[in-house]
Amino acid sequence: MKYTCIESEYLVALLKCALKNEDVPDVPVGLNWEKLVKLSNEQQVYSTIAPVINKINIPVEQAQELTFYTQNELVRMIAMKNELEQIEKELDALKIDYMLLKGSVIKLCYPKQKMRQMSDVDILYHEKDRERLVSMMKKRGFLLETSEANTDDFFKPPYYTFEWHRAIFDERDEFHPDFDLWKRAKQDKEKPSKYNIDESDLFIYSICHAYDHYCQSGFGIRFICDIYLLLNKLENLDMAYVNSTLEDFGIKQFGEDTINLAMAIFEEKEISESEQSLLDFILSGGVYGKRAAFGDVIEEKYGGSKIKYIFKRLFPPKRQIMKTYRVCERHPVLLPLFYIVRIFQKYKFKRKKINKELSDLKNIK
Template sequence: MEFTSIESEYLVALLKCALKSQNVPDIPAGLNWKELVNISKKQQVYSTIAPIINKINIPPEQAQELIFYSQNELVRMIAMKNELKQIEKELNGAGIKYMLLKGGVIKNYYPLQKMRQMSDYDILYDVSKRNELISIMKNRGFNLTSSSENSDDFFKKPYYTFEWHRELFFEEHDFNPDFSDVWDNASKDDKKEFEYHMSSNDLYLHTIAHMYKHYILGGFGIRFFADVYVLLTKLKDELDKAYIDSKLEKMGLVDFEFDVRSICFALFDDKEITNSQVLFLNESLSFGIYGSGGVTGAKLYYDEYRSKHGDVSVSKYYRSKIFPSKAYMKRTYPVLTKKPYLLFAYYIIRLFDKFFHSRKRIKSDIKMLKETVKEENKQ
């Protein structure tokens, strides 16, 4: 398999050794250690490779840098875990059902929990207890920084970040996989009365669906492949293939999951993959952990919109983005359910919010879409 750089190739080799507890491979000639460390930070996998770095002859400056970042990350993770324990006590005391998601669960399948970096805790909870949850978080010194369509996000200095999900997905960019049975499929914790554990099947499906969401929003990095690989290897005797295949079919993710799975085994088990899958992988490695910032996603949105509404212009497509449906607005701004006469005002609020927080991305999207149309006109 060919990579875009020596550093990318060696980073994957280090990840493979870390995940499989193997011997570290020889250092390739011409390796730029500074670039490798930068890629590991960009991809948020420096904590994954840190445990094996001390086994090789790495330049002192980069060694100290990796140790510094990984130790700081470890301190932050311990502090976050301790905060979670205190919050869990209050959740169980208040009778609020909850379920850890994403990295909060996946880290348990890594050789060492500290090897899986996390920027926050994602937790699904019983939305009927939303007021009680908000009260608990605010009483613990958290600020409600964002209340989106499907989550309430809280932050407390210096770095405590918790995202409380009312549901796993919502109607966004024509992708809203059905996880309505996630609570029914979950198992209750043996010791904590109101903690639930997502089933192995749903954990894998949610990881793939979450990965796809980032893909259409602009891509993702190598850590997503590492996550899928550890789940596939650690849960291989628990996953129900027929159930998963059926769900993937309904989500429209059969081909996507196949490519992701193939790449995982190519990266970490030396299996062969197709040229298109190599391109897919190299694109992922060239971005940070959450991808390109929207360029890929913008084209995907436009293509999907045209497949449903015909061959429309970029301007018409963007009018639909600026003035989304009433149903979408009501989901995003619940106040409109009781006060529909405020719809126009909230269109204005939404425009100002996009203008101040997403200007660079909007410009990038428009530029990319114009180039797409220009190329199509040449054909």
Template sequence: MTAFINLSLTYFIISFKCAFDNEFLRILPRFLPIVDKRYRTCYNEIMNQETEILLNALKAVLHGESPDAENLPRAAGLAKKHSVLNILAPTLLKSANENLRDRVMAFYAEYLSQQESLKSAAEELFGELEKRNIPYMPLKGYYLKQLYPDPLMRSSCDLDVLFKEERTKEVKALMTDLGYKLFIANDHHMCHTRENVTVEMHYILSETPLPDYYDGVFSRLTHAEGSLYHFSDEDFYIFLLVHMWHHFKAGGTGIRSVMDIYVYRTQKPALDEEYLQRELKKLQLVLFEEKLKKLAFFWFGDGDGEGTDELAEFILKSGVYGTTQHAAAAGTAKMGKTKYFFSRVFPPAKDMKKAYPVLEKCILLLPFCYIARIFTALFKRPERLKSNAGALLGADGEKVAKMKDLFDDLGI
């Protein structure tokens, strides 16, 4: 009888998984504690299967081979979570059932439209920066796309550009002239939107383990032509790692980031390793890079994955930009739950100044801006508030300890 009940519960869970995807499985134990152990076993089995299918498919495409079309539909949800569905969409359009095929077709059409819009927006923006003699450097995805077998294999949700901070006023005017609206600003960038295009104009590269590492960064760049600058190959790789470190500490990073490491290292095999190690040592990212590179070549090459299980689990559960659960656990591991809570409710004044420009003129208004921030969260972003609160409450001792152990293992 017990075996029958267990089998029935297993079937029940898997059936609902297919119908409602991972969200149902995530909340199920809260309502049916009796199936918690069985749920976790089934969930892990399903996720392991989906992960294997997805990673094998991505590896095949990267190496110019055809992925396993028969099982690929099972990994479509995980692929979308990690922002790599665009890579598998052409195969899914041929092999998926009608329902999934229609959804993939809608996704892919929107994706292609957005990528074309980003490409046109980049050309337009760079042209204007050149006309106004404003030094600039495209960041991250803009160059990474060019290293993939097909640029469309590397998704980008926005365009990131660095410019000289003293030209901020001119850049603001430029973006307004191009029809962009300022969405948000903080101590390192301004985020602008126009239709389906998002552009982040960075005046500072501040999200680093070493706060002043990128001070005066333009003096370290290579001048290409006109107003265009770029990193050396080594410094681009370092910035890629620094950016991953930032997302890692803020809640996680996904499969796409690990794939970026693999693609970059295989396309740039002659990097100056001595320089890399010297700079990574300054940033305390030697172990971080070592582990990520090892995982990248294990997933997408012929490398050995020994010692990367915890890192792989963290990344697979993160999604492309991490999760609020991981962010809460990471923040709690770093500063304790109470201090982390207050840091979320009351950000530093320098961050508040970008969100509330009036503070630049009168810092005494800071308490009132905190009140405005709280009311905005309560009445305009209740779902986000609920998600963050739930994540903080769920950051129990076991999760926090596990996160701390992982960070220690990575040297961060």
């Protein structure tokens, strides 16, 4: 197996040690610690390697940087966990059925839950409950940031982010398989409104989610960590059903490459040329892909025009504004006002994310 740089190779080695509780390998000669810490941040795996990197004598500046990252992430995770617990109580009281998705479930497979970083909490619910759900979240102090065809994104300062999915795929996207997670889900024994995702469906959805990111801008090494742990920790994983479903969705080969890559990395199996290419692609970007792929999106959808991209981001379709600000459905004349309101709200609460996106946009050739 080949790596693009020493830092990528050592990061993967640290991830392997952390997830398999193995001895930490010797630090390779010429390792750039600043570059490694930056890479772990871009890939959002610094909390994953934290337990093992503490056993290494690393430069003070990078040690402090990693400590800062992991402590902040831990505080945020605890706060998000407490918020979720309160929301779940309200969902039970309102009899709104829901299902936790993605990181909220996958983290249970990690040696320690705090080792799996999450940017938000993803929850599936039914379209019929949307009005009550939105009302509940707003009463809890959340701002409905964005409402898309299949999701509602809520934010509350300083960092509470919840994505509520009415469907797991947007029918407007090229990849949108007909996948009903409710069909095999089981009602929770303690929380009557909670449904637990079927283990095989969780694995399939994880592959689909990775493929969705792969088609748009790519994905990072954290997805491979997830796949490896799901393969090894899920007790009722039905691979015949998994393979059949992935074949129906047209992504069986992608699923096989992803699984084989996970096994090659963590179990030192042989790696094919296509899997090596996938690894190079993964390690060349961040947790959700790389800037080059972002540039491809700009080229394909906006003819390479950054101005058109910015305009589209500032002024999305009016149906999205109406979905987010329901008053506009009754009074369309208010649409121009709420376009401006949206811009100010985004800048107030998502300034860091906006600046990052503008920086990425600036660096596209």
